[in-house]
Amino acid sequence: MSSPQLVVALDVPDPARSAALVERLAPLGVIFKIGYEAYYGHGQSIKNALRAAGASYALDLKLHDIPRTVEAAVHAIVEPGVRLITVHALGGAAMLEAAVQAAHEQAATCSMPVPDVYAVTVLTSLAVEDLGELGLSGGPGENAIRLAALARDARCAGVVCSVREVPDLKAFFGTEFGTFCPGIRPAGSAHGDQKRAATPREAREAGADYVVVGRPIVDDRDPVGAARAILEELAA
Numbered sequence: 083m084s085s086p087q088l089v090v091a092l093d094v095p096d097p098a099r100s101a102a103l104v105e106r107l108a109p110l111g112v113i114f115k116i117g118y119e120a121y122y123g124h125g126q127s128i129k130n131a132l133r134a135a136g137a138s139y140a141l142d143l144k145l146h147d148i149p150r151t152v153e154a155a156v157h158a159i160v161e162p163g164v165r166l167i168t169v170h171a172l173g174g175a176a177m178l179e180a181a182v183q184a185a186h187e188q189a190a191t192c193s194m195p196v197p198d199v200y201a202v203t204v205l206t207s208l209a210v211e212d213l214g215e216l217g218l219s220g221g222p223g224e225n226a227i228r229l230a231a232l233a234r235d236a237r238c239a240g241v242v243c244s245v246r247e248v249p250d251l252k253a254f255f256g257t258e259f260g261t262f263c264p265g266i267r268p269a270g271s272a273h274g275d276q277k278r279a280a281t282p283r284e285a286r287e288a289g290a291d292y293v294v295v296g297r298p299i300v301d302d303r304d305p306v307g308a309a310r311a312i313l314e315e316l317a318a
C-alpha cells in the first residue's frame with residue numbers, strides 16, 4: 083500500500099503568508115488545497131505563488147449548479163498545476179458527468195494531466211435532522227454511500243470523506259476509488275473544531291489516498307517541521 087499524499091490546506095487570510103507557506107512547504111513534495119477563503123480572497127496571488135514553486139494543488143470549490151454552468155466553471159478553473167477539483171454529489175448525475183467531461187477537455191486544451199474530480203457527499207456539518215429538513219431520508223452514513231455510488235457511476239475519481247469511512251468505501255467501491263480525507267490531527271495536537279479526527283498513522287492504515295491537514299501545519303511556529311513529522315508518520 084503506498085503512503086497517502088499529504089495535502090496542506092492553505093486556509094489563511096493573508097496572501098503574503100500563503101505565498102511564504104507555499105515556498106517553504108513545496109520542496110517537501112506536499113500538494114496544497116485552496117478553499118473558498120484563499121480562492122475568493124486572493125486567488126490570483128496564491129496561484130502565482132503555486133506556479134512559481136512548481137506546486138500542484140487541489141481546488142476545493144465544491145461546485146454545485148446546473149450541468150452547463152459547472153462545465154463552464156471547470157473549463158475556467160482547470161489550468162496547469164490543478165491536480166484535483168471538488169464538486170457536490172447533490173448536484174446530480176448529469177452535473178457530475180459534465181464536470182468530469184470538462185476536466186478531460188480542459189486538460190487536453192492545456193496539455194496537462196487530467197485533474198481528478200472528487201465529490202463531496204454529505205457535509206459533516208449536517209446531522210440527521212438537517213437531512214430530514216432537506217427531504218433526505220436516512221442518516222448521513224447511508225446518504226453518503228448512495229451519493230458516493232452516484233459519483234463513481236459518473237466517473238468521479240473519489241469522494242471527500244473522513245478516515246473512518248475509508249475502509250467501507252474501499253470495500254464497497256474498490257481500492258481504486260479515491261478518498262480525500264480532512265480532519266487529520268497528529269497525536270497530541272489540538273483538535274480545534276474537528277470532532278472525529280484521525281491521526282496520520284490511522285489514515286495510512288485505513289488506506290486513505292489524500293490526507294488534508296490545515297491548522298496543525300499552517301499555524302505551527304515551524305510549519306516545515308510539522309509537515310515533516312506528518313510525512314514521516316504517513317510513510318512509516
Ligand code: C5P
Nearest residue numbers: 091093117206264265294295296297298
Ligand atoms: O485546519 P484543518 O486541518 O481542520 O483543515 C481541514 C480542511 O479540510 C479545511 O480546509 C476544511 O474546510 C476542510 N474540510 C473539513 N471537513 C470536511 C470537509 C472539508 O475539515 N468535512
